[in-house]
Amino acid sequence: MPAKLAPDRNRGLIIASGDIGTDERSAQLLGRLLALLAPQPRVVVLGAIGGSDDADVDIEPTLYAAGAGEVRRSIVRNRADSDQRTLLDAIDHAQLTVLTSDQPLRLSTLIGGTQLARAIRRRNAEGMAVLGAGAGAALLCEHMLTHGTEGATPRSGGATFAPGLGLTNRVVIDQGGHESDRLGRLLAALALNPFALGLGLDVATAAVIGPDNVLEVIGGGGVTIIDPAEMTDSNIADLAPGAPIRITNLRLHALTGGARYDLDFRRALP
């Protein structure tokens, strides 16, 4: 479950974004996101690097250009790194923590259950914003989508979950891969987890979830929301691996910049 809010504090923003790079669209998005925070915010960027450094993007200069007052970048290479005192202090004083990773399991398995994970949850409940970018977006969820298969049709075994940071249990986030395969992956995920809303994110496009659980889209791309609340039928429990899943009566919204959606009442706002 998400951490309990302090009675006199608002939870910080939970920001799920598609991949953020060093291009102009990403710079614009970061500028608009940082404008939602205190002026010249202190930012901690957490990254995890696997076998290759290729997936690592240095967003430090872009964050400064977007208005950050201070950026501390920490690459977590092993679980011991997660409990360094200086890193925990930085989280304690940050207005924003950014989660990046080449794939969701890399970061979740390094920080899951550590003091660092507890600090991020506590600080978000106290008001610190957390931005999960690309594969880092999946980490925001209690039930984190780790892998998915290709195509428009959901298939048994086509979505797999692992525990995430758990800042929200309202959504499951499709963290990318080929964005065009979003439909099959999200439907397979919702067949397994019909409690949550499915959220799919275009690159350089963010869903910003406020303390009132209203989500707003920021950026030039689209956000897909799939709501299984009225789902009447799924045969997932009976299927062999790889078989297509039957799942009916889902509600679908394609949102663009400026659109808002209420996660509690599950409706697009005018």
Added chain:
Amino acid sequence: MPAKLAPDRNRGLIIASGDIGTDERSAQLLGRLLALLAPQPRVVVLGAIGGSDDADVDIEPTLYAAGAGEVRRSIVRNRADSDQRTLLDAIDHAQLTVLTSDQPLRLSTLIGGTQLARAIRRRNAEGMAVLGAGAGAALLCEHMLTHGTEGATPRSGGATFAPGLGLTNRVVIDQGGHESDRLGRLLAALALNPFALGLGLDVATAAVIGPDNVLEVIGGGGVTIIDPAEMTDSNIADLAPGAPIRITNLRLHALTGGARYDLDFRRALP
């Protein structure tokens, strides 16, 4: 509008299928489809060939193996071909006409407005089944989806229509390309045509529409249905080309073999 039914006759089946090849799954699908018709049916296969013959698949042997009594294959190369007396006679005596093409416009521009097109419409109203396979499936529709862009997010200009054969006005059919891009293409199409249901088809998987307008899925893959009846919001009229489209409150169904859907009442049947 679809041709008027003769008062004492049932309209023939309208069968929309993803690509059909010469593989085992395609053979199975054709066997099950032909079993819906009179024993040893007479079949006409209409194809259109463009610059290259690469896209042409010879399904004659597969049709015979699936139980066809007689198969006549006609490649339409120009509009005059469409008015050959022998071809029109064959349509007059066929129990099934199969439409194939490398892309929807190739066949539609060759036969649109010809005696052949009128014969197919009249014979379908009298009881002849029509199977549109792959790009041929789009032709079944009154408003035919000809092209679409990539990705999960619908974009302005991301779907273009042309007139089809018009056997049904109930659906717009996503004829393939990369099936994983189905979500964006169908949503862009429905933003332009919110009267119709969007139908997306996996390869070797068919949606069989009976004279009662109940659709049944046959085959090993999935069929996506998107219903815009309750759509509350779209900004498509205001967008620059390429901009993402906002469109909310669509209903989504992922159907698999054996599932049925009522096109008149727009609901999945148990």
